[in-house]
Amino acid sequence: MGTESAGNEGVGGRRSEFLVFGSPMIEEPEIQEVVDSLRSGWLSTGPKVARFEELFREHTGCRYAKAVNSCTAGLHLSLLVSGIQPGDEVITTPMTFGATGNVITHVGADPVFVDVDRASMNIDPDAIEAAITPRTRAIIPVHFAGRPCDMDRILEIARRHDLIVIEDAAHAIEAVYHGRKVGTLGDLASFSFYVTKNLVTGEGGMVTTEREDWAVELERWALHGLSRGAWKRYSDEGFKHYQVVHPGYKYNMMDIQAALGIHQIGRLERYHARREEIWKAYDEAFADLPVFTPAPTEPDTVHARHLYTLLIDIDTLGVDRDSVQQSLQDDNIGTGIHFIALHLHPYYQETYGCCRGDFPNAEWISDRTLSLPLSAKLTDDDVDDVIAAVRRACTPTSRRS
Numbered sequence: 001m002g003t004e005s006a007g008n009e010g011v012g013g014r015r016s017e018f019l020v021f022g023s024p025m026i027e028e029p030e031i032q033e034v035v036d037s038l039r040s041g042w043l044s045t046g047p048k049v050a051r052f053e054e055l056f057r058e059h060t061g062c063r064y065a066k067a068v069n070s071c072t073a074g075l076h077l078s079l080l081v082s083g084i085q086p087g088d089e090v091i092t093t094p095m096t097f098g099a100t101g102n103v104i105t106h107v108g109a110d111p112v113f114v115d116v117d118r119a120s121m122n123i124d125p126d127a128i129e130a131a132i133t134p135r136t137r138a139i140i141p142v143h144f145a146g147r148p149c150d151m152d153r154i155l156e157i158a159r160r161h162d163l164i165v166i167e168d169a170a171h172a173i174e175a176v177y178h179g180r181k182v183g184t185l186g187d188l189a190s191f192s193f194y195v196t197k198n199l200v201t202g203e204g205g206m207v208t209t210e211r212e213d214w215a216v217e218l219e220r221w222a223l224h225g226l227s228r229g230a231w232k233r234y235s236d237e238g239f240k241h242y243q244v245v246h247p248g249y250k251y252n253m254m255d256i257q258a259a260l261g262i263h264q265i266g267r268l269e270r271y272h273a274r275r276e277e278i279w280k281a282y283d284e285a286f287a288d289l290p291v292f293t294p295a296p297t298e299p300d301t302v303h304a305r306h307l308y309t310l311l312i313d314i315d316t317l318g319v320d321r322d323s324v325q326q327s328l329q330d331d332n333i334g335t336g337i338h339f340i341a342l343h344l345h346p347y348y349q350e351t352y353g354c355c356r357g358d359f360p361n362a363e364w365i366s367d368r369t370l371s372l373p374l375s376a377k378l379t380d381d382d383v384d385d386v387i388a389a390v391r392r393a394c395t396p397t398s399r400r401s
């Protein structure tokens with residue numbers, strides 16, 4: 001299924017061109033669709049956003065899907081519409097991007113981190129249960145790298161303690177858990193279409209829910225708290241007055257962004273299949289190295305294959321993860337780190353007194369993790385280059401000084 005690329009042979013078998021981590025696959029139909037938006041003059045929220053929401057509903061099987069300008073905005077609005085307030089506690093994982101914790105503070109609530117399972121890298125349900133207090137109002141599980149969390153246990157805990165579940169589905173657009181798509185499991189879910197994601201709109205996000213009242217609120221909060229959006233105010237049905245019903249935000253998605261999404265969404269399966277091939281090639285190629293490859297996928301689930309996070313066995317190799325990353329960089333291979341555990345960042349240490357030692361599993365992963373290129377855009381030669389560079393960096397005897 002992959003393609004061959006020619007002429008990228010550098011010195012000593014190394015690439016001559018830098019391989020950008022997370023470079024998105026963009027095809028001609030979405031380029032033409034963006035041009036069409038530009039020519040039409042309808043650049044901001046309009047018919048293409050409505051179409052993208054419709055396609056997203058079909059994809060996940062959810063009742064309501066509301067497009068926003070980022071997953072971060074979607075998480076923030078999810079907390080708002082579900083009534084999370086100052087003084088409330090929201091339990092989440094430290095093995096995530098800053099956005100997941102930051103939005104909790106944006107509504108004045110307190111993030112409460114709990115440790116992850118070392119193999120799945122997802123939030124540990126036992127640790128959630130142990131962290132519940134009378135102030136706990138919500139849980140934000142993150143489907144890390146595209147691997148669905150243990151949602152049966154999380155939803156059961158939430159039901160028993162009357163907690164809201166907001167799925168951080170930034171990585172997980174193709175993920176399926178026990179026959180249901182991620183995005184239909186919790187009370188709300190937020191997806192990301194940032195450039196490195198499985199579906200890209202440049203910047204962008206989508207919130208899904210089954211509740212009509214929340215869907216209405218999401219749309220209002222995303223557009224200044226107006227009673228009607230621009231599409232309804234300025235369309236050929238005639239001008240309509242609006243009222244400000246909340247002090248809302250400016251979180252709406254543009255038609256220019258949705259123009260990309262409405263074509264990308266039709267290729268999710270094809271791109272996922274290509275990433276699956278690359279994933280298998282990496283698993284096989286690294287089996288004999290001092291690294292830990294991602295754990296097998298849990299039964300009756302589909303992993304969205306968003307991030308291939310190699311864990312460097314730093315004790316056996318005798319060098320730290322950053323040195324391995326530098327070695328790949330020197331070989332013209334771009335990589336990512338997902339993530340430095342959130343409780344190790346200065347804001348969370350200074351504000352909430354978090355410190356190293358709090359969450360041993362998250363820290364173990366944080367110190368060793370290195371994400372390799374996994375875009376559907378990679379050619380077979382690109383994949384071979386990544387493999388060769390990882391083997392050079394992680395083979396103790398041939399390590400360069």
Ligand SMILES: Cc1ncc(COP(=O)(O)O)c(C=O)c1O
Pocket residue numbers: 069070071072073096097099100142168170171191192193194204205
């Ligand atoms: C787990 C997770 N949550 C949320 C986000 C935020 O997504 P966005 O950039 O669309 O706001 C990201 C972004 O990478 C992420 O990795």
